[in-house]
Amino acid sequence: MVRKKLKLLTALLCLTASGAFAQLGSSYDVKDSSLISKKNLPQHNEFLNNAYPYPAKPRNQWEVGVKGGWSAVAGDVRYQGLTGGAGISVRKALGYVFSLRAEYDWMRSKGLNFSPSVPPDVANSAWSAYAPGQVVFYNYRTTIQELSLQGVVTLNNIRFHKAKTGFNLYAFGGIAGMIYDTKVDALDGNGNPYTNLFTTVNNNYSGQFTYENRKDIRKALKDGMDKSYETxxxxxxxxxKLFGQSFKPAAVVGMGVQFKLSKKLNLQFEDKYTIVKSDLIDGQQWQAAAVAGAPGTRPQGIMTRDFDSYNFLSVGLNFNLGGKSVEPLWWLNPLDYAYNEINAPRHMKLPKPVLDDADGDGVTDQFDLEPNTPAGAPVDSHGVSKDTDGDGVPDYKDKELITPTQCQPVDADGVGKCPEPPCCQDIRNNMMTKPAGCGIGDLPSVSFGAKSVSLSKDAKAVLAGVAQKMKDNANCKVAVVGYGESSKSAQQLSWDRVNAVINYLVEKEGINADRLIFKYGEGGGDANTVDLRDGSGEEGPNTVPAPHPNLRKK
Incomplete structure (x- = not known):
């Protein structure tokens, strides 16, 4: 029977822990002064003024509990299954981990041996009605009242990876005072001993008093006894004595778990074990010697060396009481405030961040792509000197802040040279003649892949042919023309490709750089093509600075 009840209680605990009750724990606002007691207000005010780092402890509610369950005595007489008990308690937190609980419990326990005994020759009025040598079956019913003060330690409310918990695991220990009143059923309803019953049962099961047939023995005894416990x-x-009953100091230990049903109510499962320096809770402290005395006398008895103890397994409901208070502190995680403040500061004083800016341009060094910008030079959001017209000369050095694209490239001061209007070019071209002896004719174009500035094998072969023509026509110049005027990146890409063609002709094919004219960023052509044409009648440099070096392709 005991095992069945324990299994049922274990199954109920597992069901509860698996999610039958939601995690309803909550925190509180540490800045709420209404939750702080008068004696803690000075600390609270210092905390609010950032003069003290720790928040004051809030007022927290009392817990009042009622419970009922099963009790059993561990003594010289075997207990007769779990019997009833009830209790009330009051608990108050002293901190987040430790609390005090005062508890009163009323318990009743019964016992009945399934093996016979012979009362010894010591004075024991309970069994004095039986003749010397008569076997008896020890039994008892005891009523215990216990008042205890316990220290309770919470085991799981300090959590590092979760703010709340829906259950509370705790252990406790303390001191108690207990009184007990133990009686035995030694006589039947007529006041006569159970001599015939005990003798019959003893004879029927002589030599068979084992665990296998204990149920049958106890059933036979129960059926024959009136259970009056009159002695x-x-x-x-x-x-x-206290209130006419035996008094003993005691020590209590135990463990329990609470499951939160709401902020005001929780369900509790608990097991309390009481240790008492008494061997008479079950009414028996003597046992018969192995060898009986002389005929007609009781066998000599010896006192057992162990003391009795008892257990109280209970289920209870606890209620939180108190206004302008938080829940009992064992339901709160003391790390909750610190973690929330770190994640989203509401109270802590944060220092103003100071980030290094070596060149003082307003862009911090960790984001500054040009960390050595001269003082006073305007920069963009990346700390790079502004170049409004994109001519490759930063604004702080540019003497011509806005140079039209057609007037670029520019000189070192950012000043460009604008081309003649088309009408003037036509007149000049008609008046000029090509130098005698230049018969280089039409020249091929060089193609590039998208966004590429590298010369392919086919392009190098084309340039080798151009170089040979130039060597055969020493009086001729060649204009190298790139296209792409739509944006800064297109202009720079055009420059890179023209530069690649000229460098190849000079460095690989041995053409004099003075015979080449550098033209880039022009309109009207294919942006992925560099044209080569007879430039003998044209003027222009053989090299120009990159218009937008920050966008240059490597």
Whole structure:
């Protein structure tokens, strides 16, 4: 029967822990002064003024509980299954981990041996009605009242990876005072001993008093006894009395778990074990010697060396009481405030961030792509000197802040040279003649892949042919023309490709750089093509600076 009840309680605990009750724990606003007691207000005010780093402890509610369950005595007489008990308690937190609980419990326990005994020759009024040598089956019913003060330690409310928990695991220990009243069922309803019943049961099961048939033995005894428990059990005459009952100090230990149903209510499962320096809770402290005395006398008895103890397994409901208070502190995680403040500061004083800016251009060094910009030079959001017209000369050095694209490239001061209007070019071209002896004719174009500035094998072969023509026509110049005027990146890409063609002709084919004219960023052509044409009648440099070096392709 005991095992079945324990299995049922274990199954209920597992069901509860698996999610039958939601995690309803919550925190509180540490800045709420209404939750702080008068004696803690000075600390609270210092905390609000950032003069003290720790928030004051809030007022927290009392817990009042009621419970009921099963009790059993561990003594010389085997307990007769779990019997009833009830209790009330009051608990108050002293901190997030430790709390005090005062508890009163009323318990009743019964016992019945399934093996016979012979009362010894010591004074035991409970069994004095039986003749010397008569076997008896020890039994008892005891009523225990216990008042205890316990220290309770919470085991799981300090959590590092979760703010709340829906259950509370705790252990406790403390001191108690207990009184007990133990009686035995030694006589039937007529006041006569159970001599015939005990003798019959003893004869029927002689030599068979084992665990296998204990149920049958106990059933036979229960059927024959009236269960009146009319006789007071043996007591220690030197033991103090309280309310006419035996009094003993005791120690209590135990563990329990609470499951939160709401902020005001929780369900509790608990097991409490009481240790008492008494061997008479079950009414029996003597056992018969192995060898009986002379005929007609009781066998000599010896006192057992162990003390009795008892257990109280209970289920209870606890209620939180108190206004302008937070929940009992064992339901709160003391790390909750610190973690929330780190994640989203509401109270802490944050220092103003100071980030290095070596060149003082307003862009911090970690984001500055040009960390050595001269003082006073305007920069963009990346800390790079502004170049409004994109001519490759930064604004702080540019003497011509806005140079039209057609007037670029520019000189070192950012000043460009604008071309003649088309009408003037036509007149000049008609008036000029090509130098005598230039018969280079039409020249091929060089193609590039998208966004590429590298010369392919086919392009190098084309340039080798151009170089040979130039060597054969020493009086001729060649204009190298790139296209792409739509944007800064297109202009720079055009420059890179023209530069690649000229460098190849000079460095690989041995053409004099003075015979080449550098033209880039022009309109009207294919942006992925560099044209080569007879430039003998044209003027222009053989090299120009990159218009937008920050966008240059490597």
């Amino acid at each position: 007071h059990a043996e007591t220690d005459v030197a033991q103090p």
